[in-house]
Amino acid sequence: MIGIRKVAVIGAGVMGSGIAAHVANAGVPVLLMDIVPEGAADRDGLARGAIAKMLKTEPAAFMSPRAAKLVEACNVEDHLDRLADVDWIIEVVIERLDAKQALYRRIDAVRRPGTAVSSNTSTIPLDALIQGMPEAFAKDFLITHFFNPPRYMRLLEVVTGPKTDPALAATVTDFADRKLGKSVVACKDRPGFIANRLGIFWIQNAIAAADDLGVPVEEADAVMGRPFGIPKTGVFGLVDLVGLDLIPHTTKSLRAALPAEDAFHATYREMPLVTKLIAEGYTGRKGKGGFYRLNRTNGQKSKEAVDLKTGAYRPSAKADLPELKEAKGPRAVLDLKGRIGAYAWTVIGPTLAYAAGLVGEASDEIAAIDEAMRLGYNWKWGPFELIDKIGGAYVAERLAKDGYSVPPILAGLNGRSFYRVENDERQVLTTEGDYKKIVRPEGVLRLEDIKLSAKPLLKNGSAALWDIGDGVVCFEFTSQANALDEQIMVLLGKTIKLVKSQYKALVVYNEGSNFSVGANLGLALFAANIAAWGEIEKLVSLGQQTYSQLKYAPFPVVSAPAGMALGGGCEILLHSDAVQAHAETYIGLVEAGVGLVPGWGGCKEMLARWQSAPKLPKGPMPAAAKVFETISTATVAKSAEEARDLLFLRESDGITMNRDRLLADAKAKALSLVEGYEPRKPVSLTLPGPAGALAMRMAAEGFARRGIATTHDLVVAGELATVLSGGEADILDTVEEDAILDLERDSFMRLVRTEATLDRFESVIETGRPVRN
Known part of the structure; x- marks a missing residue:
């Protein structure tokens, strides 16, 4: 392969369309293909609809509207021959082996030899996917497992087979790294690869333990969140975010694929509550809610949480766990007495043991497993980094005491850590028991x-x-x-x-x-x-x-x-x-959001940029108006x-x-x-003077009449208008940079003395949001 200049994504569902959007974000043209529904008037309708939906999605799939123009809607019935013009074909269709292989045979009939073909599967082994396919196809085939949403999730798990061309795999990996911004983790051809295999184990274990120990979902999320370097969503909040319906699907796939002796099976149990929630449309944030929901009654919104025992919703209460706040570090949390310490260990202990058992199974690299969990599940520390923080001997001894099998790599630490700094370089333990330098790409x-x-x-x-x-x-x-x-x-x-x-x-x-x-x-x-x-x-x-x-x-x-x-x-x-x-x-x-104007030259610099912008009409008012619009709305x-x-x-x-x-x-x-x-x-600026300031204030008053701007917003807008118009400068005068800085400083100081601005400061410090006053 010379390089990847054009891509095709087959499958315009949420994942496929998201991958296509991110390829376009990299500035690379992409064909988005799907089937033609029976009787469809628009034969490209599924792909076209997916593109339209992505333009409205929040968080946005596209980095700019320009990127969307690089995605071309087409279908596999009329346009499959266009695959001859692309350098990488990504299959993102239903997780059925027969459907994928039928598609591969059609792809192979039209693609150029040497074109990379990859599947986004996370459940079907590569060996099964290429079974019965020609040698030339197997040579160009690999698995590229993206995480959702593809724009924001940095992890890309890549699986190659013994027949995969190393040069082709390197080209795809390099493109994913440099152009798509992915951290590529090489995985063995094992079910669930790394992140989902370990992540789903952790999630199902955490849900079951909360049920067994009578830990409310709010407390469970507080324990399984920041103390262990896990996002504040914790477990239940994370499941709501990714979707409750994805958990049973992935769990079912892993149970079917993993050998009977795998520890994954020991943590599995039927979860009638999850089944009930999904059946009632509570699939998480994308549905009516999940373990948490917003109840809207009489125009009021209130957060509710599900009771794990009864399945009924109740008002959600912030977890009041003073002992958790006082515990310094994950080891201290595990040592807490009562249900909080018990819950923490019941979840984290087996999860760390399972991670250690994946060394040599899912990957030979400890650092790769850590990277997969940091990027795939947004953990601050990977499982082996977490073991180092807790203490390897502590984890091994407590696992043994509780009757768990201690994986050899954990049992063989003998007082060492998985990571160390030696000779001014960070090193990681290998499966051979020695250390090697962590080499950056x-x-x-x-x-x-x-x-x-x-x-x-x-x-x-x-x-x-x-x-x-x-x-x-x-x-x-x-x-x-x-x-x-x-x-x-x-x-x-x-x-x-x-x-x-x-x-x-x-x-x-x-x-x-x-x-x-x-x-x-x-x-x-x-x-x-x-x-x-x-x-x-x-x-x-x-x-x-x-x-x-x-x-x-x-x-x-x-x-x-x-x-x-x-x-x-x-x-x-x-x-x-x-x-x-x-x-x-x-x-x-x-700054306008907290009741101020930019005070360190922001107004001055933005005026200079817009004054020289070719896209704006010349003259003193257009640039000032554009900057006013951007800054007054805190865009x-x-x-x-x-x-x-x-x-x-x-x-x-x-x-x-x-x-x-x-x-x-x-x-x-x-x-x-x-x-x-x-x-x-x-730079000398030409600004509109008092007349321009009046026009900007009138625009702000228009927003206030529509209920968009508050009373103090008008005060801030008035000061901003003074700065951007050049104060008392005549429209024929040029205004020097220092004069704008003086205006910024004067307006800043007048605003910071107002009670309304100080109320906004206090609100931001306490809640993270300014009060609307």
């Missing part, structure tokens, strides 16, 4: 690896600076939730001086869940409560000065965000020479691609699909800017 650079052998060049309580080689340094936020504060600004100022004298370029990057959600509101609220207005204004001025120094530094600055980049986190991107963003970056100036781009449309990113900014490759890509972009680099020049 080519082109992957991780800050966590650099930290093993390096010390920061600069550091304080909120940030650190690292040498990442070739004359490039990396500025990392380390504050809680990467919130921006005075210490970050101070260290950034010191960084600029250091890079100016000793290095070539600067990258701003971190490996947190979010790049930064903005300024530390807790500190701002504290300062406001003691009327320390001077300290707040000092921080606003410091941020403006620091970001301006960054913008005009005599070296390239590249920011590399992933996750949320909001408020001040967005503003640092706007002041960078270039941005290399992860595809799943959500960028926005959201957040739902992807890096969408951020380009909103001009949070420029066309020249890069997008990286695989987050593991983000730092390497950002470093490469920074180095590409070094030769011949010249600092940017300040």
Whole structure:
């Protein structure tokens, strides 16, 4: 294979259409095919309908409307010959061996030799799928098991057979890695592969244990959530999210495929309650509810949870478990007395034992099993990382005491751990009993690896600076939730001086869940409560000065965000020479939502971008109006691609699909800017003045009359209009950057003194959402 330039997906159900959408997100044309229903007027209707549905799906399947145009609807009756033009055919049809093989024979008659063919199955072995197929087909065949939703779930399990062409498998894997952003885990040809085999074991065990021990679903989710590095949904919330109806289907498939001696069978039991819920339409969030539901009575919404014993719904109550809050780490939770500790061990103990038993069975690589659970089920730690945290001897001894068989790899630890750091490198235990270095794929650079052998060049309580080689340094936020504060600004100022004298370029990057959600509101609220207005204004001025120094530094600055980049986190991107963003970056100036205007140059930078945008009519009003619309509504781009449309990113900014490759890509972009680099020049703006401000305020009042904007929204909009119009500047005047910064700072300080803005601060800190006042 030369490469993958066009893809076909056969099967336009939820999974198939989602895979097709994500291939299109990568900028690759894709054919989406399905059958022709009997008597259908539109023979491509199933695929066409799937595309239309995906355009309305939340969370969105497409990263931009442009991606949807790359998906072409067709059918397997009229268009199968078009498979001769594609490089990878992905089959996502019903999980029946006869149906799949019948389709493969039709595919093989029209495809080009060397075209990759893969199945998205998670239940049928590869050996069975290719039974009776020609050798040439078997050579080009593999399993590629995506997780739903394909855009957001990073795991891709790949299974190859003894006849699969290694070069073809490598081409598919590389495409999935670089273009689709997947972390590819190689699995053996075993039922359920890794993630679902272990994940379903954990889920069914957790449901059964809660029933046996009388643990309400809220308590079960609190125990099986954050204490063990599992998302706060816990188990029951997770089942609601993925769909109750998927659990019996997957469980049935695994029971039929796994050998009788497999421990999976020992945890299985019939679950009449689950059957009843599904029959009544309670299939989870996609249905009327599941283990949890929203009850809407008399216009009021209230959350309810199902009683595992009676099957009836009751008001849901937040789990009140003070002992759980006091327990420090997973080992402490397992040692708790009473039903909470008993529940934790009854679920986690056998799950960790089952994971250890999969070594050599589902995969020879401990790290692969951990990766599969981190990415397939969003665990913070894989099972072997969790064993290390708890203590291997503790787990083995307690399993033996409870009568469980202790897998050899766990029994043979002898005081060692599954992972260790040796010679400044992270190593993992092998099935032979020795350790080997964890090797990243080519082109992957991780800050966590650099930290093993390096010390920061600069550091304080909120940030650190690292040498990442070739004359490039990396500025990392380390504050809680990467919130921006005075210490970050101070260290950034010191960084600029250091890079100016000793290095070539600067990258701003971190490996947190979010790049930064903005300024530390807790500190701002504290300062406001003691009327320390001077300290707040000092921080606003410091941020403006620091970001301006960054913008005009005599070296390239590249920011590399992933996750949320909001408020001040967005503003640092706007002041960078270039941005290399992860595809799943959500960028926005959201200050209006908390009762403020952007204070660190966000208004200024967005005005400059829209003023030079070719898509807008020229003149002072169109740019100001567009920025007003974006900032006053606290608009957040739902992807890096969408951020380009909103001009949070420029066309020249890069997008990286695989987050593991983000730092390497950002470093490469920074180095590409070094030769011949010249600092940017300040921009003069032409703004609409008081008349423009009046027009923007009137637009906001229109929203208020429609009930969309609140009283305080109008106050904030008024201040924003003042900034974006240039204050008292005449429409014929040009406005310099410093003047806009002064307007930002003045409006910010007026708003932060209002009681309504402080109420929004408090609401965000307590609930995560601003009050609508």
